[in-house]
Amino acid sequence: MKILIAGMDGYLGWPLSLRLAAHGHTVAVIDAGLRRSWVREVGSHSVIPIASLDERLRAFETLTKQPLKFWSGDLCDYFIAQDSVRAFQPDAIVHLAEMPSAAYSMIDADHAVYAQRNNIIGTLNLLHAIRDEQPSAHLVKLGTMGEYGTPNVQIPEGFFEIEYMGRKDRLPFPRQAGSWYHQSKVHDSNNIMMACKIWNLRSTDIMQGVVYGTRDGAPAADPRFRTRFDFDQCFGTAINRFCAQAVADLAIMPFGSGRQRRGFLPLKDSITCIELALEHPPKMGEYRVINQFEETYEIIELARRVQAAAKEFGISAPIVPVENPRVESESHYYEPQRQILIDWGYNPTRDMAGELRGMFEDLAPHKDRIVEKLHVICPDIRWGGEKKICESLLGDSQ
Amino acid sequence: MKILIAGMDGYLGWPLSLRLAAHGHTVAVIDAGLRRSWVREVGSHSVIPIASLDERLRAFETLTKQPLKFWSGDLCDYFIAQDSVRAFQPDAIVHLAEMPSAAYSMIDADHAVYAQRNNIIGTLNLLHAIRDEQPSAHLVKLGTMGEYGTPNVQIPEGFFEIEYMGRKDRLPFPRQAGSWYHQSKVHDSNNIMMACKIWNLRSTDIMQGVVYGTRDGAPAADPRFRTRFDFDQCFGTAINRFCAQAVADLAIMPFGSGRQRRGFLPLKDSITCIELALEHPPKMGEYRVINQFEETYEIIELARRVQAAAKEFGISAPIVPVENPRVESESHYYEPQRQILIDWGYNPTRDMAGELRGMFEDLAPHKDRIVEKLHVICPDIRWGGEKKICESLLGDSQ
Numbered sequence: 001m002k003i004l005i006a007g008m009d010g011y012l013g014w015p016l017s018l019r020l021a022a023h024g025h026t027v028a029v030i031d032a033g034l035r036r037s038w039v040r041e042v043g044s045h046s047v048i049p050i051a052s053l054d055e056r057l058r059a060f061e062t063l064t065k066q067p068l069k070f071w072s073g074d075l076c077d078y079f080i081a082q083d084s085v086r087a088f089q090p091d092a093i094v095h096l097a098e099m100p101s102a103a104y105s106m107i108d109a110d111h112a113v114y115a116q117r118n119n120i121i122g123t124l125n126l127l128h129a130i131r132d133e134q135p136s137a138h139l140v141k142l143g144t145m146g147e148y149g150t151p152n153v154q155i156p157e158g159f160f161e162i163e164y165m166g167r168k169d170r171l172p173f174p175r176q177a178g179s180w181y182h183q184s185k186v187h188d189s190n191n192i193m194m195a196c197k198i199w200n201l202r203s204t205d206i207m208q209g210v211v212y213g214t215r216d217g218a219p220a221a222d223p224r225f226r227t228r229f230d231f232d233q234c235f236g237t238a239i240n241r242f243c244a245q246a247v248a249d250l251a252i253m254p255f256g257s258g259r260q261r262r263g264f265l266p267l268k269d270s271i272t273c274i275e276l277a278l279e280h281p282p283k284m285g286e287y288r289v290i291n292q293f294e295e296t297y298e299i300i301e302l303a304r305r306v307q308a309a310a311k312e313f314g315i316s317a318p319i320v321p322v323e324n325p326r327v328e329s330e331s332h333y334y335e336p337q338r339q340i341l342i343d344w345g346y347n348p349t350r351d352m353a354g355e356l357r358g359m360f361e362d363l364a365p366h367k368d369r370i371v372e373k374l375h376v377i378c379p380d381i382r383w384g385g386e387k388k389i390c391e392s393l394l395g396d397s398q
Numbered sequence: 399m400k401i402l403i404a405g406m407d408g409y410l411g412w413p414l415s416l417r418l419a420a421h422g423h424t425v426a427v428i429d430a431g432l433r434r435s436w437v438r439e440v441g442s443h444s445v446i447p448i449a450s451l452d453e454r455l456r457a458f459e460t461l462t463k464q465p466l467k468f469w470s471g472d473l474c475d476y477f478i479a480q481d482s483v484r485a486f487q488p489d490a491i492v493h494l495a496e497m498p499s500a501a502y503s504m505i506d507a508d509h510a511v512y513a514q515r516n517n518i519i520g521t522l523n524l525l526h527a528i529r530d531e532q533p534s535a536h537l538v539k540l541g542t543m544g545e546y547g548t549p550n551v552q553i554p555e556g557f558f559e560i561e562y563m564g565r566k567d568r569l570p571f572p573r574q575a576g577s578w579y580h581q582s583k584v585h586d587s588n589n590i591m592m593a594c595k596i597w598n599l600r601s602t603d604i605m606q607g608v609v610y611g612t613r614d615g616a617p618a619a620d621p622r623f624r625t626r627f628d629f630d631q632c633f634g635t636a637i638n639r640f641c642a643q644a645v646a647d648l649a650i651m652p653f654g655s656g657r658q659r660r661g662f663l664p665l666k667d668s669i670t671c672i673e674l675a676l677e678h679p680p681k682m683g684e685y686r687v688i689n690q691f692e693e694t695y696e697i698i699e700l701a702r703r704v705q706a707a708a709k710e711f712g713i714s715a716p717i718v719p720v721e722n723p724r725v726e727s728e729s730h731y732y733e734p735q736r737q738i739l740i741d742w743g744y745n746p747t748r749d750m751a752g753e754l755r756g757m758f759e760d761l762a763p764h765k766d767r768i769v770e771k772l773h774v775i776c777p778d779i780r781w782g783g784e785k786k787i788c789e790s791l792l793g794d795s796q
Binding site for chain 1: 476480506507508510511514515518519522523526527529530549550551552554558560561562563565566567569570571572573574575576577578581584585588589591592595596597725731781782783
């Protein structure tokens, strides 16, 4: 299959590109290097040192023994979207080229506007490029489980059959996202749904759980093939942050009561699921939504699992909840459905302990890179707009 | 009440500003003159000649005998949003400052991006300005009934109670808009709903039907107080286009079968409803949706009513359906609910014949201004992306 990957340089984009090439697909890639800029802007860096974009491209070509088509640019520039789709004529496009941080989008008006502008315009441009240059291409778009919020009913995969006032319809399931970033993904979903309907395009919109981990399978022997690992308040996800905190001899810091429940999945499962979606293209005109996660967990349970894994490495990390910088319900019903991926053969790893061990092995050698940037660990971007460090909820006893 | 009106120079903004000032409110206004630019860009102009922005401001001050606070600028510039809210400290803000055309947003990728960027960013900036400068201000935001699409169940006012898989919740009613413009309003609605929830702001989001007419009540004696009237394929709404077509001795041209059913309301009712919303602010933290229309009509029925009204003025206008440039269902269930405005005392005019007479009286003297721009009347912006004049569906017999 000819697969165009937008956002190749990110946390998922890089291992996905490698996996798809290893499985015999012809890969072309787009990136503007923005993830590196955003992480720099918030004063952080990847714990695991990563190769430069140029080095990655060369390593990729060495591995596949083929030239790699690469567009250096931003999907917000229509020419990049159009030229890449026109020149490469992909069978499928995996769109990962979005700003992925809730906290970053909540910094201030400028960052809220940036998050929505970047994500919405890139997707709109891509939809137009597909319509005009390669309408049969299957758009695989990364959304987030966070689009749904936490409704008091089960969360179906995108659509549900309802009866209202005596009549029935199959309707999109309502979205109630809780940050400007998450809302940008809702807007994308609505835009893609419309494009499929009026232009007869086809897309799989992946409502992805929170991804964690350092590896896609075995650790990469060549350091140029390693993917990035963020631990700051903006770009580090919950489990990843907790592991980095433990490695740096800090407390593990869940937000608030930690009773929030979310879907999670390891990096390698995320890539497997995207690959499964690519192998099962929808029919023309179909907008398909899949919920993608291994299992749901309460955040406090994850903190305890990281604590237990740390112990195996001789690290004694206390769990110290901090004020929740987000405005979110901390105690709620949460029951998302997940059937489509299972039907396609997704066999969840269900080995969080093993994943966590791998993470400690990979992060421990770079402890100094966490310690060097300790200031990015304590959250101070509050959903209310105030910039103020979140205090421990345990009081002076800590 | 101190009321800030963003988009004062538009079709609704101008008569609304005049009405609110006449009813004793202190009005301040924002406008960047964009509506005039967009209409110029598509090669058209207002049938009814309108005063320049400067003349309008001076006429307004003459009428109210008070200086009018005016910000010349774009809400996409955060400084304009922040400065106006900070300086004026409004009790309420009516946000009409959006690009209002479905067809304009469907021209190409650039116009799709422009429509969504302009509308979403302006609203995001305004929400941040309210949060930071005047959080108690009541945001009255103009959305559109088009946000809902045409579901096979009744359309509630924003939210509905449902039972799904044995559990219950009150959820936002799903939106299925059919153009990039309509989607931009869906995105705004989602953003405003979130801001009310996490920032405790308050807003009334008006799902407005299609507005028609030339007057708010009696005809304006002073031509400087008249509002604009568009008839081109982008900025002219259905009934307004039909009247302009009849006045210019053209056929009345509904799209396709004309069996599409939508909510409509006369200009003066639109302004009355906005005023009612201002008089009934929601409580802090509440995001309230109202459906605002006088009645639903099939488009073909409206064409016949315009035809009948034209006859009274000695105009014999045939009805000639043309290919539908839109991708939309032409035969569908449509039953929107409308109760909140009625509870507040909205008494629909229910005198379309009278409204249409007024329109013919106001438009007839400016027939030459329609004839001068005949090229903007036949639709050629097709939802599929092709730019091609929509042909008559009656064949050569016409």
